[in-house]
Amino acid sequence: MGRWWAGIDWSWGLQDFVIIDEEGKVVLHLRVEESREGVEQILGALRALNPTSHRFSRRQVPIAIEDGTRLLVAELQRRRQPVVVIPPAVTSRYRGRHGAAVSKSDRGDAALLADIIRQNPGRRSFLPENSDQAAAIAVLARTQASSTQAARAIMLRLRSHLGLYFPAAVEAWSGTQHGLRRPEARAVLALAPTPRQAAALSKRRLHDTLAAAGRTRLLDEEAGRLRDLFAASALRQRPETEQAMGERTRLHLAELSIACQHAEHLSNLADTRFSAHPHHRIYRSFPACGPIVAARLFAEIGDAPERFPTGRHLRAYAGTAPITWSSGSSHTVVHRTVCNRALKATVHQWAFGALTRSPGCRALYDARRQRGDGYAAALRHVGNRLLSGLHHCVRTDQLYQEHVMFPTADGRDEVTGGQDEHLRVTLGREP
Template identity: 70%
Template sequence: MNHQVGEGRRMRGRRWWAGIDWSADSQHVVIVDDDGAIVTHLVVEESKKGVDEILAALRALNPTSHTFSRRQVPIAIEDGNRLLVAELRRRNQPVVLVPPTVTARYRGRHAAAVSKSDRGDAALLANILRQTPGRRTPLPDTTDEAAAIAVLARAQCTAAADARELATRLRSHLALYYPAAAHAWAQMDHGLRRPEALAVLALAPTPRQAAALTKRKIYDTLATAGRIRLLDSEAERLRDLFQKPQLRQRPATETVMGERTRLHVTELQLARHHAEQLAELTDRAFAQHPHYPTYRSFPGAGPLLAARIFAELGDDPARFTTARALRSYAGTAPITWSSGTSHTVVHRKVCNRALKTAVHRWAFSTLTRSPGCRALYDARRERGDRHAAALRHVGNRLLSGLHHCLRTNEPYQEDGMFPAPEQGTD
């Protein structure tokens, strides 16, 4: 009897950790104990039945305890977008995301010969949680609405990046046979992605066809594409540019290269259309969220930029307890390297890269919209900071203000963010 009581107390004091190595066909689930020994190994499908088997295995770890719950066993996985993860989180099971780069660093720590297997990777993920329990937190408890906004914002960012890549590919192709078109819009915003540029290229994809265009035809094409200002002078500029003598490919080669340009133009127009549609959907969805007024009250936080920042932060109020935690996650908080007499402060590289990029653009856009941000940027430049370092300081201040405003449900106030210095008294 005493042995059973002692065994029960020992079981109540034990802890377990789980890891899942996913694949297209099957998911290997491994549960380890305090000593790192494997106590359970399952191979399940990515289905409701598979989730039930995982949760049943967690409940069976300590069936005699009335205080034990499967929610005390965190599960590590490398991909947080799996349907398996969505179902586990719906069942309130804590899931911890471990990046593949972290798994790769841990792989060679426990054996001289590095090997890889599905079962071994699942055990490795579980042991990462066991060895660093305080440094690995479960995925944030974001609402379904916030997750939907994140999907739209990230898809729009990807579509915009695709459009930029297609424009670069088109410009490289034009430089091989049509240099006038390759440089015609280079000094304008968005370059070859401009609707008027794509309309002219669709009308005249070869130098021969462009040289034959009249000023009136170019004028009408620009107007149809949506250009309003300086139509006459722009049509005259393009006509003169296209009629200048330039190096040319042979006729047959030029013709087929023009057909390829038509395909590039069609792809780029479609990519722009997708990016615009996603931008509209993103803003429409984000405008319905309670955090929308707070984000949009900040200078430089346009609809898309605000949505991208929100997509990476979510709306879990317990995710960032301090402003410093938020700044560290965004990569704007510096890191100090100190050893002996050496003391160096460097910028943070391990962070959310998408959020860091968005905050950088946000900080840059405030320089013409916020006197306080501009003054802070100029002060940092006078102290010797380079452009990027000064923008990180501006981003730090903005993130601190965002953290405060979200906590207090208040809009941005320039005077509160950058209070005027107190005047001295005689």
């Protein structure tokens, strides 16, 4: 019985679908729409490859595509057709293998995608079959991250604009968490967007504004600090210019408020959806793994049981595992750049927060710094350990335990008193 591979070059309109045989020759080429009829054409073509054999199934033919988020891919996965996602950068590197003159066409790209998985059996993994619940959480968590980035970008534009005519407003919340994104900062600036208006505010008015924005602690002290700061002598723009710049500040504030509201709403929605998932209690049991961090980690990792067979696979996917370059007498270990960057950034944030919430993480970080590692390298080791522990806990359905993750100095488990070599290997600890 022969073997076949397929590739789809997606585009707006018609998609090129190509099937190749064991020798890499094109045996079928179709142009189909991204619709139910197009999916039926694809599946029908796969079934017709060997209609006389009862041992043949269309599911034995993997399909390669560059974009795994398309509706076409979602429908193929719903029909349980194996799909392999090939990054566009990989496709570009393979183009020169078929001839000195590199050309490009939709049909040629579809055949090239199929040929990549033909030449690399076992090297390209199928698109993970996450549950619908996990896919929904991923959409919400990633959208929340985008909204947060948008709010931060707007805040930076606002801060730059305020520096032109109202530097006291920048100084007022400099160094505080979230800065000008804080509800109280936005409320005060909306009330007084110019230095002259801010200087005229009374302590009582500032107190009421801060309270209405949600601040509950040290209201009198904060209101007095802001009043003194705004009333201090400072350089100012001319009155009409200052008023016009205040109107622009109102525009930035309106944009910032909308972005912050969307980010907060999506954060609550993602946490609510994730709290109903069986993995929620495991993620939240880890130190510094709050609602946002937990949802973002789960969004990139998913719940497909066989996606990461070992902790090493997960660490490589997150970019925390190093890469070794060895050739002759040259031997170099460098950090990984080809990875899921969203997951890598979340793990960095997670590891940083764990330094003050987990004695074991802090001890590991300090030990790596003493060995000569820089800040980022030491933090990657902490992220490595946390990811290994998360992988182990999810696979075994256990909650995080500090004394198991970081046993005593003699290597003995504080509970059983015995050596746990298997756990050390599972968690990726260095000997």
